[in-house]
Structures are given as structure tokens and as C-alpha cells.
Amino acid sequence: MKIKQITCREVADYICKTLAEDIDSPQCVEIKEHLEHCDNCSKYFKSVQDTIVFYKKYNVEVDDECHTRLMKYLNLEDEK
Amino acid sequence: MTKETSNNIDENELIERSKQGDRKALAELVKLHEQTVYNFAFKICRNREKAEHVMQETFLSMVKSISQFSGKSKLSTWLYTVVSNHCLMLARTEKRRESTEFEEETSYSGAISSSDWKYTPSDVAENNELKETLDKVIERLPEDYKIVFMLRDVEGLSTKETAEIMNLSIPAVKSRLHRARAFLRNELNNELKDEN
Numbered sequence: 001m002k003i004k005q006i007t008c009r010e011v012a013d014y015i016c017k018t019l020a021e022d023i024d025s026p027q028c029v030e031i032k033e034h035l036e037h038c039d040n041c042s043k044y045f046k047s048v049q050d051t052i053v054f055y056k057k058y059n060v061e062v063d064d065e066c067h068t069r070l071m072k073y074l075n076l077e078d079e080k
Numbered sequence: 081m082t083k084e085t086s087n088n089i090d091e092n093e094l095i096e097r098s099k100q101g102d103r104k105a106l107a108e109l110v111k112l113h114e115q116t117v118y119n120f121a122f123k124i125c126r127n128r129e130k131a132e133h134v135m136q137e138t139f140l141s142m143v144k145s146i147s148q149f150s151g152k153s154k155l156s157t158w159l160y161t162v163v164s165n166h167c168l169m170l171a172r173t174e175k176r177r178e179s180t181e182f183e184e185e186t187s188y189s190g191a192i193s194s195s196d197w198k199y200t201p202s203d204v205a206e207n208n209e210l211k212e213t214l215d216k217v218i219e220r221l222p223e224d225y226k227i228v229f230m231l232r233d234v235e236g237l238s239t240k241e242t243a244e245i246m247n248l249s250i251p252a253v254k255s256r257l258h259r260a261r262a263f264l265r266n267e268l269n270n271e272l273k274d275e276n
Contacts, residue, residue: 012262048265052233054214055264060122062114066132070114071107073136074143079107 008034011041095155098146106146109155110139117159123230124167124223126215134166153244160237161245164227171223217267221260228253229260 011034035042062070071077091112097105117138122131141162149158218226224246231242232253243253 044265047269048261051261051265051268054210055123055218055230055234058123058211058214059119060128060131062118062135066118067111067114069132070110070136070139074106074110074139076103076107076110076143079104 008038008041011035011038012044091155092151095146095149095151099149106143109142109146113156113159114139116156117163120160120230120235121163121167123234124163124226125170126219130170134163134170137166138162157237157241157245160231160235164231164245167227168223213268213271217264217271220267221263225256225260225263228256229264232257233261 011031035045068077071079091109094105094109094112098109114135118131118135121134121138122128125131125134138159142159149155221229228242228246228248231237231245232239237245239250239253239257242248242257243250246253248256
């Protein structure tokens with residue numbers, strides 16, 4: 001009996017669903033093997049990871065003025 | 081969202097003292113979480129003024145209702161819930177696109193075969209232009225998908241916590257996350273392609 005090979009479409013779908021979180025599952029082993037041999041899927045996997053990393057990096061700081069306005073708004077400005 | 085204060089005061093102790101009316105403890109709790117609340121609000125609203133407004137309203141809710149805080153969930157989970165609700169309300173008042181439009185637009189069929197994924201975010205210098213692109217792309221995501229993506233992938237919360245915050249089932253969170261990841265990746269690919 002011929003075993004159905006996993007397709008790139010299935011790999012992409014799996015990447016977006018789990019991002020290989022369940023790394024020990026039988027399906028994940030198959031995904032990892034596919035990624036090792038498929039350049040396009042491998043790039044896709046990395047690009048999804050990169051997308052998340054970029055949104056993680058993009059942070060903003062509460063500056064002093066913003067903090068002061070907040071404490072004033074809450075009527076907590078004197079509580080130091 | 082947790083971190084220790086400079087005095088290593090335990091958060092639970094601050095909560096208990098706040099419940100007893102200790103305003104210094106309340107101020108400490110605000111300081112402890114303000115950065116994360118502001119950052120999270122900004123990531124959803126993509127606008128400093130709106131993020132500040134959401135942060136102020138979130139902490140006002142905390143100050144008003146800290147006495148009723150049961151401690152069943154973490155304070156941070158509760159704060160994420162309030163921020164998310166405020167952002168959803170803001171989005172509704174601004175009459176942004178409905179989720180149904182997004183569902184129709186983001187059919188994933190064939191995406192992997194129709195693109196070569198040549199342009200990845202890592203190829204692009206981290207500058208203001210990239211930030212603008214990231215802003216532009218995420219702005220197209222409906223608010224509930226954006227919040228799920230931010231909570232789960234960016235803030236690193238579990239699927240269960242995200243489901244609790246969004247009042248969604250676990251399969252619904254997974255489905256939204258799946259679509260949000262695919263959508264953001266596809267849209268970024270298109271934007272970066274246009275810029276090169």
C-alpha cells in the first residue's frame with residue numbers, strides 16, 4: 001500500500017495552525033522531514049516565525065509624561 | 081505581564097493591601113503593569129494616543145474594582161481582558177471592517193504554491209519603513225483576530241488563557257490564530273515584494 005505523502009499545502013496549513021508546537025507528535029516528525037527537504041516550505045516556516053518575531057520586537061515605552069498623566073488620571077500622583 | 085517591583089514586593093501582597101484601601105500599593109500595582117498594558121494596547125490600536133487612552137481606562141477599571149478581584153485568575157490575565165475589551169469597543173465605534181469580510185478574503189487555498197516567499201521580513205532593515213509596513217498590514221486584521229495573535233504569539237500566553245480572555249472556545253482561538261498568522265505572512269510578503 002502506498003503511503004500518502006504530505007503536501008506543501010498541508011505543511012503550510014500545519015505551520016500556521018501550530019507553528020510546530022507539538023514537536024513530538026507523529027505528524028510533526030513528518031512535517032520536520034518535509035521541511036528539511038523542501039526549500040519553499042522551509043522558507044515559508046521561517047517567514048511565519050520572522051513575522052511573529054518582528055511584531056514581538058516592535059515595542060513602545062511609557063515615557064515620564066505619559067506615566068505622570070496616568071497617575072494623575074487615577075488620582076494616584078501623590079502615592080510614591 | 082508579571083515582574084517584581086524594585087523592592088521585590090509580592091504582587092499578591094500589593095493586591096491585598098490595595099483591597100484594604102492602601103493607595104501606595106495601588107500605585108505600585110499600576111507601575112508594575114503599566115508598561116505591558118501600554119505596549120499591548122499600542123500593538124492592538126497602533127496609535128500612541130489611543131493606547132494611552134486604553135491604558136488609562138484599563139487602570140481606572142482596576143482601581144474601581146480591585147476590592148472585588150477574586151484572585152481566581154492572575155491580575156495580568158484580568159488586565160489583558162480589560163485592554164482587549166476596550167480595544168474591541170474602540171474598533172466598533174470606529175466602524176472598522178467586520179470579521180465576515182476578512183473570512184472571505186483570507187482563503188488560504190493555494191497560498192504556498194502561488195508564492196515563492198522570496199521577500200521575508202528578515203531581509204528588510206529594521207527601520208521606520210518596516211514599522212510602517214507592519215502597522216499597515218496588521219491594521220487590516222479584524223480586531224478579534226489581531227488580539228488573539230498578539231496574546232498568543234506576541235505576549236506568549238497559552239491557548240487556554242487566550243480563550244479565557246477573549247471568551248472564546250479553544251478551537252475558536254486556534255482557528256483565529258491560524259488565519260491571522262497566514263494572513264499577516266501573506267500580506268507582508270505582498271507588501272515587501274512591492275517595496276523591492
